[in-house]
Amino acid sequence: MIILFSCVLLGFLVIRFCVTLYNLITYPVLPNAANYTFNKSQNLLLSILIPARNEEKNIEKILQNLVELSDLEAINFEIIVLNDHSTDNTAQIITQFTAQNSKIKLVNGSPLPEGWLGKNWACHQLAEVGKGNFYLFLDADVQLSNGAISNSIARMHTYKLDLLSLFPQQQMHSFGEQQIVPLMHYLLLNLLPLRLVRTSTLPSLSAANGQFMLFNASIYRQYLFHKKVKNNVLDDVNIMRFAKESKLKTEVLLGNNQVFCRMYTSGSEAFKGFSKNLFLGFGKNAIGFQLYFLLIFWLWFPFWLWVDWRLSFLSFILIAMQSIFISILANQNSLRNLIYHPLQMILYTFIGLNSMYIHLTNQVEWKGRKV
Numbered sequence: 531m532i533i534l535f536s537c538v539l540l541g542f543l544v545i546r547f548c549v550t551l552y553n554l555i556t557y558p559v560l561p562n563a564a565n566y567t568f569n570k571s572q573n574l575l576l577s578i579l580i581p582a583r584n585e586e587k588n589i590e591k592i593l594q595n596l597v598e599l600s601d602l603e604a605i606n607f608e609i610i611v612l613n614d615h616s617t618d619n620t621a622q623i624i625t626q627f628t629a630q631n632s633k634i635k636l637v638n639g640s641p642l643p644e645g646w647l648g649k650n651w652a653c654h655q656l657a658e659v660g661k662g663n664f665y666l667f668l669d670a671d672v673q674l675s676n677g678a679i680s681n682s683i684a685r686m687h688t689y690k691l692d693l694l695s696l697f698p699q700q701q702m703h704s705f706g707e708q709q710i711v712p713l714m715h716y717l718l719l720n721l722l723p724l725r726l727v728r729t730s731t732l733p734s735l736s737a738a739n740g741q742f743m744l745f746n747a748s749i750y751r752q753y754l755f756h757k758k759v760k761n762n763v764l765d766d767v768n769i770m771r772f773a774k775e776s777k778l779k780t781e782v783l784l785g786n787n788q789v790f791c792r793m794y795t796s797g798s799e800a801f802k803g804f805s806k807n808l809f810l811g812f813g814k815n816a817i818g819f820q821l822y823f824l825l826i827f828w829l830w831f832p833f834w835l836w837v838d839w840r841l842s843f844l845s846f847i848l849i850a851m852q853s854i855f856i857s858i859l860a861n862q863n864s865l866r867n868l869i870y871h872p873l874q875m876i877l878y879t880f881i882g883l884n885s886m887y888i889h890l891t892n893q894v895e896w897k898g899r900k901v
Contacts, residue, residue, distance in 0.1 A: 577660030706797015
């Protein structure tokens with residue numbers, strides 16, 4: 531029994547290590563399209579679509595960022611922001627920008643219909659207004675560097691993609707953020723070989739990040755992706771899965787040094803945000819969900835007590851290297867993540883339990899709305 535237990539535990543670690551190593555070797559990061567030239571006379575138009583609900587902390591920053599990029603990027607774009615019934619100063623801040631820049635348009639959201647989730651409905655409305663050849667859905671807490679837009683459009687052209695999603699480089703300032711936010715890349719990069727999202731036709735090999743979703747607009751208008759997932763909290767991943775099932779060309783990459791995001795401003799906010807989605811990522815499979823946490827952390831303690839020291843040493847090395855590889859891929863501090871790894875796994879477990887609880891008891895809320 532101990533031998534079987536050890537083989538299962540080590541086997542799962544080796545698989546995750548190999549996936550992480552594959553990601554490190556293939557390095558799925560959006561490249562700089564240095565050899566790809568754009569000309570504004572090509573009449574390419576990008577619609578940048580931003581859903582905003584109570585985003586007074588972020589909306590000014592992203593709009594200022596995009597206004598500055600409009601003079602630097604070689605692509606024409608319009609900026610459309612949907613005020614999703616905000617109760618703070620979001621609408622006023624957007625209005626100030628629209629008065630100064632004709633590229634920015636404010637849309638006031640319609641009431642939420644039955645059967646829709648708020649963000650999905652907001653994105654659907656934005657798509658109805660956009661006039662571009664490409665639709666770029668951005669969250670209000672995202673920041674883009676000069677070249678991020680051109681490089682993304684170039685990638686779409688080079689591989690004739692219908693959908694490109696980028697995982698932003700996460701910015702973390704508080705201690706709580708540094709414990710919780712790295713878990714997004716940890717989960718992603720040791721379970722999914724990112725390059726296979728483009729090269730494999732299997733819908734199960736799907737991932738996406740709603741913070742940055744770039745569509746071929748004609749394809750979006752044909753499929754109305756957000757309508758397809760109108761009541762799904764995990765809209766980004768399910769849109770990607772639907773696109774792959776529809777035989778569309780898709781890709782997921784890391785947006786290191788080009789796309790940035792500070793998802794949350796505190797540990798408690800991060801805890802609540804990750805709890806909203808984590809259980810859904812496992813298909814609401816409670817048994818598999820709990821087994822995952824046992825295999826990645828808790829079962830190692832009896833393993834280290836029972837087995838030969840050489841196997842214990844091997845497992846320590848693989849776990850440490852996996853953490854370092856993921857940190858390199860995510861452009862995060864490797865030493866900090868390595869030191870914090872045990873605490874991160876403990877917090878990860880509590881987030882998982884909370885996520886399972888709020889979903890099974892139908893208590894999920896986000897930005898003042900029942901989800």
